[in-house]
Amino acid sequence: MEFFEKWIWLDKEKYPDSQTTVFSGLNSKENGNYTVAEFFKEYRFEQKVLEAKIRFSGDTEVHAFLNDKLIATGPAPAGGDFLSNERARPSHYATAVTVRPDAKKLCFFARVKLMPVRINEYSKGHGGFMLTAMLTFEDGSRTFISTDESWLVRKNGAFTQPYKYDGRILPDKYFFAKEIQNIWNCITAPIPSRTEEIIFPSGEDKIELRANEKKKVTLEFDKIYAGFLLFEAECQGVLELNVTCFETDEKCSEEEIIFNGGGCYRGLQLHSVGGYDITAANCSDSNAVIRARLISTHYPVYDEARTVTSDPELNKVLKVCAHTLKQCRQMMHLDSPKHCEPLACTGDYYIESLMTAFSFGDQRLSKFDVLRTAELLRYNGGRMFHTTYSLIWVQMLYDVYMLTGDRTLLCDCFDAVIMLCERFASYIGENGLIENPPDYMFIDWIYIDGMSLHHPPKALGQTCLNIYYYGMLKTAEKIFYILDEASLSNKCKESALRIKNAVNSLLFDSEKRLYFEGLNTPTPECLLGEWMPQNISKRYYRKHANILAAYFGICEEELARELISKAVSDGELGDFQPFFAHFLLEAIYRRGLREQYTLKILERWKTPVMECSKGLAEGFIPPEPTYSFDHSHAWGGTPLYALPKALTGIEIVEAGYRKIRLDPSLLGLKEAYTEIPTPFGKIIIAQKNGELPVYSIPDGIEVLK
Numbered sequence: 001m002e003f004f005e006k007w008i009w010l011d012k013e014k015y016p017d018s019q020t021t022v023f024s025g026l027n028s029k030e031n032g033n034y035t036v037a038e039f040f041k042e043y044r045f046e047q048k049v050l051e052a053k054i055r056f057s058g059d060t061e062v063h064a065f066l067n068d069k070l071i072a073t074g075p076a077p078a079g080g081d082f083l084s085n086e087r088a089r090p091s092h093y094a095t096a097v098t099v100r101p102d103a104k105k106l107c108f109f110a111r112v113k114l115m116p117v118r119i120n121e122y123s124k125g126h127g128g129f130m131l132t133a134m135l136t137f138e139d140g141s142r143t144f145i146s147t148d149e150s151w152l153v154r155k156n157g158a159f160t161q162p163y164k165y166d167g168r169i170l171p172d173k174y175f176f177a178k179e180i181q182n183i184w185n186c187i188t189a190p191i192p193s194r195t196e197e198i199i200f201p202s203g204e205d206k207i208e209l210r211a212n213e214k215k216k217v218t219l220e221f222d223k224i225y226a227g228f229l230l231f232e233a234e235c236q237g238v239l240e241l242n243v244t245c246f247e248t249d250e251k252c253s254e255e256e257i258i259f260n261g262g263g264c265y266r267g268l269q270l271h272s273v274g275g276y277d278i279t280a281a282n283c284s285d286s287n288a289v290i291r292a293r294l295i296s297t298h299y300p301v302y303d304e305a306r307t308v309t310s311d312p313e314l315n316k317v318l319k320v321c322a323h324t325l326k327q328c329r330q331m332m333h334l335d336s337p338k339h340c341e342p343l344a345c346t347g348d349y350y351i352e353s354l355m356t357a358f359s360f361g362d363q364r365l366s367k368f369d370v371l372r373t374a375e376l377l378r379y380n381g382g383r384m385f386h387t388t389y390s391l392i393w394v395q396m397l398y399d400v401y402m403l404t405g406d407r408t409l410l411c412d413c414f415d416a417v418i419m420l421c422e423r424f425a426s427y428i429g430e431n432g433l434i435e436n437p438p439d440y441m442f443i444d445w446i447y448i449d450g451m452s453l454h455h456p457p458k459a460l461g462q463t464c465l466n467i468y469y470y471g472m473l474k475t476a477e478k479i480f481y482i483l484d485e486a487s488l489s490n491k492c493k494e495s496a497l498r499i500k501n502a503v504n505s506l507l508f509d510s511e512k513r514l515y516f517e518g519l520n521t522p523t524p525e526c527l528l529g530e531w532m533p534q535n536i537s538k539r540y541y542r543k544h545a546n547i548l549a550a551y552f553g554i555c556e557e558e559l560a561r562e563l564i565s566k567a568v569s570d571g572e573l574g575d576f577q578p579f580f581a582h583f584l585l586e587a588i589y590r591r592g593l594r595e596q597y598t599l600k601i602l603e604r605w606k607t608p609v610m611e612c613s614k615g616l617a618e619g620f621i622p623p624e625p626t627y628s629f630d631h632s633h634a635w636g637g638t639p640l641y642a643l644p645k646a647l648t649g650i651e652i653v654e655a656g657y658r659k660i661r662l663d664p665s666l667l668g669l670k671e672a673y674t675e676i677p678t679p680f681g682k683i684i685i686a687q688k689n690g691e692l693p694v695y696s697i698p699d700g701i702e703v704l705k
Helices: 312-328 346-357 364-379 387-404 407-425 458-482 486-506 543-552 557-569 578-590 594-611 639-648
Strands: 007-009 035-059 061-066 069-074 093-099 103-114 128-137 142-146 152-155 159-161 164-166 178-180 195-199 206-209 214-234 238-246 251-260 263-266 271-282 288-298 307-309 651-654 659-661 671-678 681-688 694-696 702-704
Touching: 035 061, 035 069, 061 093, 069 093, 103 128, 195 214, 206 214, 206 271, 214 238, 214 251, 214 312, 238 288, 251 263, 251 271, 271 288, 307 312, 307 639, 312 346, 312 594, 312 639, 346 364, 346 387, 346 578, 346 639, 364 387, 364 407, 387 407, 387 458, 407 458, 407 486, 458 486, 458 543, 543 557, 543 578, 557 578, 557 594, 578 594, 578 639, 594 639, 639 671, 639 681
Parallel strands: 164 251, 659 702
Antiparallel strands: 007 128, 007 178, 035 093, 035 103, 035 128, 035 152, 061 069, 061 103, 128 142, 159 164, 195 288, 206 288, 214 263, 214 271, 214 288, 238 251, 238 271, 307 671, 651 659, 671 681, 681 694
């Protein structure tokens, strides 16, 4: 149906200032001509329509309805980076959904927001809306419909700007839409549409105001949700609301809503909500009533695997991790619904894909993120804002392939992997190390001597970047081998050996038997900038580089185990945040130390979860005294992946779980029940102290001895 789509918009003669917009929410300080347009079309048929296969898209965001029921929100964003937002992204996506109206009359309504607001939103730079549908009638016959100039459109000026709605401004009258050039050429997003659920506050959701009364009310929700504001008002005159969303006790975001004579308000912006602080002013001589709710929205969950142990506090950690992951899975993975960072925050989304693998199972969103990131790399010549994250993307590509068995994923990303390899090869200096990168970020969300490991100097970031590069080359070697590209595979193998030798020769202290974080040689003036500070003279020995050395196996096995022991117990090597705890837990697993250290590391999550069980804290320790963590950050939820993996000892030997190895262990617990979703069904292992494990293995999976 994509070949027949027609795009429509507001008449440019009547609305010259509602035609174009900025390309990215990162440019939202510019005039983006914020506009909300509403489209309507009624169809009447002699027979009932039993099924409608609908495909729609818009610029920038659409909430689409059929017969007063939500079809879906969309489209999925193109995904992007903090770099190169001065031009449009190559791709734009459409949402496909099948509904069953069972009606002779079809009334379509769509509210379209023009202008990217959050920094994960991207535009082609022009307003537009498209909808097509293949309708199936009672007798089996079919017909095709599409947006065209018979559809009606109006501007709804009540949406005055992002986060502000003034019901005193009436929508314009409907008139016929104008067909416009299709600059979007949509690809249908390979994911289902998001699900929605109305969430009520824990207490009374009704706020009553006497005539001319002003009131402040706080409403709490049982958990922290991602969603849209939903407010209903019964009033005779003007009712003013200021709604501040919070997760725990900190302000997150707010919307201003003005009702005029009552009505229902559905917001257009995604919030992270643990509760509302509401200031309500009844500006009339009659009593008024407000009902405050939230439309929770996230990627649909079709099944959920459970891991339950004899440790109730650990079980609670897993539940909080799973809930936060669910809220971060939208039309792309998000670091958190509070921040809504771009797709290029791959470190977050890689961990979330692994968490999903051992909880919800469905990897379609992870695959889509991998493909969109490949497009992002092509768009910018293999460059990404976070240098280490571009390297982590290759690991995510390979692991999602192993989880799904989808070889086409590797084929589709083949050129982007080559582009990345070539770019990083250009950063190698005469000493064989990466010496001339654009930056050394991201290492961890932590400060050392007043310097941020978000964008550290060479002395605090070089070793990690080089070891990430080594890991990327070893993974690319496997990818090229699978794709029967022997020459490229051997080239990566040789490059990995060279970088391994350089790291062990120049960045390892044989007396201390530790890797230090980077050389102290000056950074060339031409490379200095906002994200590349000048280097410093102090040598740093910290946990980060040593964890990565053990994780990627850039050193001998005996040393790797020794480094893990120091990372677990040596306080002089500093601290790390939950993001880096993922690599430590995985290193522990890879080096055969899971029974010794897994539960010890997971203990760290119990305190923040006991302090706030509504959502997952962004970190263990504030990076600076004034920083306030959010509590909707899934990158810290690696226990959801690390614990079931350690309990089962699972290893995928053949992609897609066709062949696996299992080596269950209680890790010191009294009992554990673990479910792992696979394309063939759930692997289930029940363990009790002193008893043999009980297995349930789906047909199609071969367990190797």
